[in-house]
Amino acid sequence: MKQRITYVVQNPEEFSPEQLVVNNEGDFGPSFTLKGVHAAKEHRITLSLDELPKELSKVFQQWHELHIRWASPKPYTATPPFTSRVSPGLHVFFTPLDTTPENALCETLRSFVPGDLTNDERPKCSSTNDTSIKLPILSERFSMSASSQYYAYLESLNYFIGRFRESFCRKRMQCYENLRQFSSALYIDIDYDTISRTVVLTAGWPRATGAIEDGWDETITLPSEDATVEIGVLSHEPNSDPEDIQFGGFLTVLGQDERPKATRFQTPTRHYPLLQSSSTATLNPHPLTFTTSFNQPTGLHPTLTLTFPSQHLTPPNPSCKLHTHLTLPSALFIDAYQFSDALFLASKNLKSLRSLAGATDLEAPNWVVQQWGSAALFQLALPPLHHASSNTQGTWNSSIPLHLRYLPASAASHTSVPVPWPVVFWACRAEEGAKQSSNPFDRMHLGYEGLFGPKTRFMHVEPSGASGHIEGAKSDGLVEWIEVPVLDTRWSGWVEGGTVGMVVLAFLGLCWVLFGKTDGRREVEREKKKQ
Template sequence: MKQRITYIVRDPDAFTPEQLVVKDDFFAVEQVSAAKEHRITLGLSELPEELRKAFAQWHELHIRWASGSPYQAAAPFTSRVSPGLHVFYTPQKTAGDGRLCPLLREIFDSSLGCESPKESFIKMPILSERFSMSASSQFYAPVHTLSDLVHYIQSKLCPPSSAFCTDAAATLHSASYLDMDFDAISHALIINAFWAKAPNASAHWTENISLRGPSDTIEIGVLNNEQNPDPEDIAFAGFLTVLGQDSQPKPTRFQTPTRHYPLPSSKRLSYRTSFAHPTGLHPTLVLTLPERNISPPDSTCKLHIHLTLPRTLFIDKYQFNDALFLSSHHLKSLRSLSGATDLEAPDWVIPQWGSAALFELAVPGSASPDSRIDPGWNVTIPMHLRYLPPFPDSGHRNLEVPWPVVFWACRAEEGTKMSNNPFDRIHLGYEALFGPKTRFMHATPAPIGNGTGRLVEVIQVPVLDVGKVKWVEAGTVGVVLAAFFGLCWILGRKSYAMGVASVEEEVRERKKAQ
């Protein structure tokens, strides 16, 4: 097992080397304010037999989980995905899907709507097969916590009576995001966990790190971001050490190209997500950005929004073929739409988890001349609600919609080798929709005012109230019976009138004959 632990110091001026304690097989940090990434690399031989057999049937598997709690990203960990569980998967051509869905339910959530990759996953759109940075299929589920994963690690992966392993697994409860990667070439499982801050009242890290086995190695870096004149690179300075080898911390400074680049302080951009009320059968997502901050960081940059929608909602792609319609909603184009996009199917016949959409946004020409007044730039995306199953004792049902990801997509210089970045993060669901030389600069979710405290919108939509169905049935039967008897009465009166008229006509004819 190999480990890499990286601390990105928030305030370099408040950090001193005296806050580090280093020995041959021991490392400690004391009251350090920093973001933290913990990377663990496991060979297949170190995994339980159940997982080894499963991984042997898969070509690649990439899992991305993001917390619904807002957090402040730190370079180089600025990339984002919508809150919840994202699974990107490519099967072996000569093997089946193995136990992928049962394992996902066991590890993350027993209620996951995952039956099999063929039924529940959606096909990933790929811009270029040659430069693909994407798996072939995708699954999403609104998993809010990693409680099931923590329990799985503690019960299935941790050695018996290993308090260290149990405690380490418990720290995932406070992680901002978690990545898990496997591919058939490396035959290794890589786990990355990121914390935007320490999970305590002071938000400072105080912890001890030590080797647990003779073959283990732990690389530790305590770094801070430095100003860099090269707009394509990001620079770091700090201390590096490797436990088990020459453990003395060595001062270091390096720079590297990065795929996900932080926005300059003068270009910082935040956004809020909401739904227009009442939502009804045609909810409209509203994305609000401060108008005065919407200026491209570079002339090649275009502003995008990537949506992850549950199958209960869908987008009608034909609406977005009209330039006037797009302009009225402050949109430039619908770049990509994949997944459950059937316009007529009700919710209960859709096997896939939902759909994913990428929009390019229109950017306002100029901000308000008064910097104190910023009404906000609202981008609206009309959606449609599928017919949902009846809900007992209520005429409404709550749906959860994760906040989208908003970013600038910019063209990088030729020759930029982003893969050299040791912190590079790919397989996020949208990079394959762009060229391989694209840089992403992410907007930050604004403080939440939706009442949930999470980057998830909860909307009420109308459904059939099961408790009132009997009144509908009784009323329908009553109307049908009333209509039937009314029609019989009218027909009877008409028949009687026709009979009387016929008798009178016959009497008149007889009188004429006499």
């Protein structure tokens, strides 16, 4: 087992090396202690299949590659290089083997995911082919990316971690301790491919857990006598090359080094933060943020609105185009035909619908849709230069019309549908795109990289984490909830009885009209004969 723990200091001017202590003579072996360090943290564990329990090893060996991404709905500010994002919820990107059973994905999900995952009696999963969506790959560079995607909104991993601990940790204390720590992470990645035959577990914390003002106060020890743990305490430094990211700080290998060693290095990066230029060494986040909301009342045709401060909505460089990537549950769908009209796109401040994959049937109710939902990529229009320069307080809205499917009846008049906030980023041209794979911190398999060319850098726009400016909007962090009217089963008997009654009355009325007129005509004919 290999472990790599990286801390990226958020304010280098407040950090001192005295906050780091290495103790090689402790009662429990060597240890590394941090005292009040304000930093983002990433903990990566690499395991071979032989180091996993046999039952868990068999689960991974069913796939050619498997990439799990989970993100919390809690808003946070990303610290480079941990900049890339996915929409809140559970994303599974995978490529099955020829021998992978059709029910492999669904059985695994039902084992580790609670039954009310999608506000239904069970996770929306029938089989690998029917439930997943095929990922469109437009770039040859990503031709080896996973072929399929599964998504479901999952607010917390507590149930998942509890089931995993019961099934596989058993009496392994280190397993218990790692899972306890990971339960507070705001994003978790699990990666496996059949070539390396290794499982990489990565957890991220944008800030210290507990009281924010206290920073990280923790001690790291070796899991076993023959193990090593790589630890880095770094800070992001300004760099003249716009395509590289540079760090300085301290590195140590617990179990080998007696004290942290100073280091400085730079690496190309695929995902880069938006930063505000500064005359000092401090790197300030760019003021451009966005919020997500739905026009109220939503009705059966809700409109998702992305709101930006217009004065900050300028491209980082001329090659950059603003995009948003949506992940929609099956209860919602996009009508692609709407976005083929240039005038319609302009009225919504959109440039184009770049990609749409998944459940796109315009007529099907939700209970007959087998796929988990759909994913869409839009290019957004920007405000005119005179609009951005003259309006210092205004906002710029891009609207995406959606449509609701008919949902199953329930014992309530309405049901809630979660809609995760999309990912918003500038897609920019990179001259050194081929070198980006050398970055040890970059994340791949996020669902949208393959929709761009091989020389693309993604500069992410931070979500603001609040949508309360829209009256009546219901928001839970980075997730919006839509109240959808459904057939209330508590009143369904009255509806059925009323429907039958109306049909009977209509039938009797029709009979009266038909036979009543016939009798009247016969009476008239008789009178004529008498005359």
